[in-house]
Structures are given as C-alpha cells and as structure tokens.
Amino acid sequence: MKFGQFEIIRWHPDVSIPQSINDVMEKIELADKLGMDEIWLGEHHFSRHGLVSGIFSMLGNIAKRVKNARIGSAVVVLPFHNPILVAEEAATIDILSNGRFTLGIGAGYQAQEFRALGVNIDEARQRFREYVDVIRMCWEDGPITYKGEFIDIEDILVIPKPVQKPLPMTIAVSTSPESVDFAAKMGLEIMVGGPTAVMGQVPQVMELWHERMEHYGHPHEHIDLPAGMNIYVAPTMEEAESDLLGLEDEIDREFQRVGNPRDAGGKVAAGFKHWEGRDKDRITGAAMAKREGILPLVGTPEVVSERIEILRSKGINSIRGTFGKAGLEQEKALRCMRMFAEEVMPNFVDEPVPAAR
Numbered sequence: 001m002k003f004g005q006f007e008i009i010r011w012h013p014d015v016s017i018p019q020s021i022n023d024v025m026e027k028i029e030l031a032d033k034l035g036m037d038e039i040w041l042g043e044h045h046f047s048r049h050g051l052v053s054g055i056f057s058m059l060g061n062i063a064k065r066v067k068n069a070r071i072g073s074a075v076v077v078l079p080f081h082n083p084i085l086v087a088e089e090a091a092t093i094d095i096l097s098n099g100r101f102t103l104g105i106g107a108g109y110q111a112q113e114f115r116a117l118g119v120n121i122d123e124a125r126q127r128f129r130e131y132v133d134v135i136r137m138c139w140e141d142g143p144i145t146y147k148g149e150f151i152d153i154e155d156i157l158v159i160p161k162p163v164q165k166p167l168p169m170t171i172a173v174s175t176s177p178e179s180v181d182f183a184a185k186m187g188l189e190i191m192v193g194g195p196t197a198v199m200g201q202v203p204q205v206m207e208l209w210h211e212r213m214e215h216y217g218h219p220h221e222h223i224d225l226p227a228g229m230n231i232y233v234a235p236t237m238e239e240a241e242s243d244l245l246g247l248e249d250e251i252d253r254e255f256q257r258v259g260n261p262r263d264a265g266g267k268v269a270a271g272f273k274h275w276e277g278r279d280k281d282r283i284t285g286a287a288m289a290k291r292e293g294i295l296p297l298v299g300t301p302e303v304v305s306e307r308i309e310i311l312r313s314k315g316i317n318s319i320r321g322t323f324g325k326a327g328l329e330q331e332k333a334l335r336c337m338r339m340f341a342e343e344v345m346p347n348f349v350d351e352p353v354p355a356a357r
Contacts, residue, residue, distance in 0.1 A: 001312065001348040003340075004038030005031040006074055006193070006228050006320040008050035010251050012327030020051060023330050025065070027323065030334060032066045034341035038226075039066055040074035040104065040320055045113045047258050048251045048326075056089040063097040072102035074191060074228070074320070075172045079108055079124045080117055083131035083151065084158055087138030091162040099163035104191060105132065106172035107179075111269060112258040121261055125271035126150075132169075132186065139167060175201050175281070176274045177208060184212030193228020193320065202227045203314045224317040231297045231321035233304050233339040234332075240299045247327040297321070301343035308348065 009024050011017060028039050041058055044050025052058055055073055062071050071093070076086060086103075094101040107128035108114065114121035130148045137144045138158040145154045170189040173179040183190045190209050192202050206225050213220035234240035261272040268275050289295075293310045297319075308319065323340065324333035 001308075002037045002224070002226070002318040003345055003348075004036050004040060004069070004226070004318075004320040006040040006042065006322050007052070008042040008044055008322075009052055010248060010326035011048040011051050012247065013048075013250060014327055017051060020326070023333070025061070026330070027333060027337060028062055029065050030337055032069045034337060035345070036069055036341070038070045038072060038102075038320065040072045042074045043077050043080075044110075045080075046116050047110075047112065047254055049255045049259055056093065059093050059101075060096055063093055063101070066097075066100075070100045070102060071097055072170070073104045075104040075106035077108035077113070078105050078131045079119050079127040080113070081131075083134040084138060084153070084156070086131070087135045087158055088160070090135070090167060091139065091160045094162040094164055094167055095160060101162075101164070102168040102170060103135075104170045104172060105135075107271075109174075109261050109272065109275070110259055111261050111263060121272075122270040123150075124269070129182065132171075136166070136169075139165075173205065173209075174274070175205060180205060180208050181212050184209055184218065185216050187213070187216070187218040189223060189225060191226055191228065191320075193226075202316065206315065224315075226318040226320050227311070227316050228320045228322070229297050229311075230325070231304065231319075231323050231336070231340060232325070233299070233301055233336045233344065235300065235339075237299050237303060240303075243328060243332060244298065244325050247325040251326060301339055304340070305344050305347045308344070312348070 005028065007024050007028070009020055011020050015023075031039055039062060041052055041055060041062065042050060043052050043055040045053050055076055059071060059073060078086065090101065090103045105128075107124045108121075111121055114124070127150055130150055134146055134148070134151050137146060139162055141161070143155045143157040145156075146152070170191050171179070171183040173183060173190045173192060180190060190205070192205050209225065210220055232240055232244055234243060260278070261269040261275055263269070295307050295310075297304050297307055299307070311319070321340070323337050
C-alpha cells in the first residue's frame with residue numbers, strides 16, 4: 001500500500017495561527033523522514049476549517065524541505081485563480097521539487113469563499129472545466145491560443161514548463177456522477193475523502209470512475225486511487241479516543257454553517273444539486289459504512305491495522321492521512337505519526353489487493 005499525509009491546517013482556538021502552521025510544517029518534515037510516499041496540501045479561505053490560503057507559497061516551502069516524498073495540492077480551487085498563473089506556479093513547483101509534484105484541482109464548494117473572492121459560484125463548474133483545458137495547453141511546447149467563455153488569449157508563450165511531461169493532474173470529487181464522469185473523460189485520476197469517506201461511499205465512487213475510464217477507453221487497471229482519511233494511533237484505545245474528544249467541535253460547528261454551496265436563503269448553487277440531501281446522506285451513509293465494517297482509523301496500531309485491512313479488502317490501496325486533530329498536543333501528533341510508520345505501515349508491504357471495480 002501507499003501512505004501519505006494530507007493537511008488543510010485547521011485552526012483550533014487555543015493555538016495561534018503561526019504556531020498552527022509551524023506545527024504542521026514540522027509534521028510534514030517528519031512524514032518525509034518516516035518514509036511516507038506523498039505530502040498533500042489543501043486550499044481554503046476565511047474560516048477555521050483551513051489556513052492554507054497561500055497554497056503555492058507553502059508548496060514551494062515544502063518542495064525545499066521534503067527530500068523524498070512526492071508533493072501535491074489537494075486541492076487548488078481553480079475558479080479562484082487565473083489558470084495561466086496556476087500553470088506557471090505548478091511548473092515552478094515541479095522544477096523546485098525535481099519533478100515530484102502533482103497538481104490536484106477542484107471546483108470548490110464553499111459559498112462563503114466564492115462570495116468573498118468575488119467569484120460567482122453558479123459559474124464554478126463551467127470555469128473549472130475551461131480552466132483544466134487551458135492549464136494542459138499551457139504546458140505544451142510553443143505559444144498557445146485559446147478563446148473560451150472566460151479565457152481569451154492569442155499566441156502567448158507560457159513559461160516555465162514543468163519537468164514532468166506531462167505533469168500529473170488529479171481531480172477532487174465527492175459523490176456527484178457528473179464530476180467522476182468528467183475526470184474519466186479527461187483521462188484524469190480522482191481523489192476522494194472528506195464527506196465521501198464519512199458516508200462510506202469511497203469504494204462506490206472508485207468503482208464508478210473505473211467504469212467510466214473503461215467507457216472512454218483510457219487505461220486504468222494499474223491505478224490505485226487514493227482515499228483521504230483521519231488517522232490517530234495511540235498506545236491504548238482509551239487514550240486514542242479521549243485524546244481527540246471535543247478538539248474540533250467548534251471548528252465543525254462553524255463548518256456546518258459555512259462549508260457548503262448554499263446562499264443565505266438556503267438555496268443550493270447551480271451545479272451542486274447533489275448537496276441538497278447531504279445532511280441526510282451523511283447520517284445514512286455513516287450507518288452504512290459502519291455496517292460494512294468501515295470504521296475510523298483511530299486506535300492502537302493493531303486496531304488501525306485491522307481497519308486498514310478492511311479498506312484494503314475493498315480495493316483501497318492508497319491512503320492519505322491527516323494525523324491527529326487541530327488542538328492536539330504536538331508531541332502526541334508526532335508520536336502518532338511515528339507509531340503509524342513503525343507499527344502499522346510495515347504490515348502492508350505485500351502485494352496490493354486489485355483496485356476496486
């Protein structure tokens with residue numbers, strides 16, 4: 001199996017913003033030293049849900065600190081950025097990391113972020129799809145010309161070009177079949193986690209992606225899609241559960257209010273209709289996940305290993321972990337990572353289970 005680290009840097013009220021960021025950078029350096037395969041960073045704005053607003057500056061810093069693991073964005077919210085600048089930034093990070101960068105992208109979903117940045121959330125899907133085309137063209141040799149709904153350029157040479165040809169791209173999806181189909185049509189990998197994991201729908205979303213890749217004639221049998229998961233390992237079950245108790249309650253309450261594509265009147269933005277029943281889906285999905293034995297990766301090394309084995313039996317061979325929670329003592333977060341690397345990861349060095357279908 002492949003194991004990586006994923007961070008959006010949630011902000012606990014008892015920890016300063018500079019300390020929160022510096023603590024995560026320490027965890028990232030440790031993850032690389034412990035032999036994790038990948039380091040991922042996700043963009044967010046204007047709430048305690050995530051402090052990574054300057055995602056490319058942080059990725060450049062990580063490219064300098066991390067010597068072995070691949071690094072990636074999970075994700076850059078494309079509608080917030082000029083796609084030509086994204087192409088340039090991504091190519092620069094690829095150069096700085098000696099060809100170890102993957103550009104993860106998404107359409108975004110938080111109405112508050114769109115409003116504050118002056119971007120119409122009803123255009124998010126259209127902008128996203130056009131911007132994907134523009135970015136891929138920017139990395140090709142020679143100047144480009146593009147005339148679309150949002151981008152209109154002629155004979156522009158975009159430099160620098162990435163080291164990798166092509167630079168890998170991956171698209172964040174939730175449970176929307178349209179998003180999965182678009183990624184497959186473009187021949188791009190997907191990343192799933194967050195609410196998809198909470199609702200226990202990761203295997204189903206992965207299976208749909210493989211089906212659509214087959215439909216469009218893209219090779220896919222060799223690809224193990226990653227799943228994002230929260231992970232916490234401690235010496236005892238009691239400590240594992242009590243250490244995390246209540247830490248992110250305030251963050252989660254705020255996120256319930258702002259972390260969705262609804263306007264002030266509760267109307268869901270165009271292109272986000274699958275969010276209309278999201279609260280109900282979370283409840284029923286979590287119950288379904290528990291019935292299928294999909295449980296949080298929280299506990300002793302033995303318990304976490306058993307729960308990963310269940311995920312593995314469902315074709316999940318790549319996990320990106322967020323280790324601990326905001327507000328957890330830094331020493332306990334680092335201990336968790338060391339225990340995971342030393343007592344869990346060695347249990348999964350054999351042949352992988354075939355990818356989910």
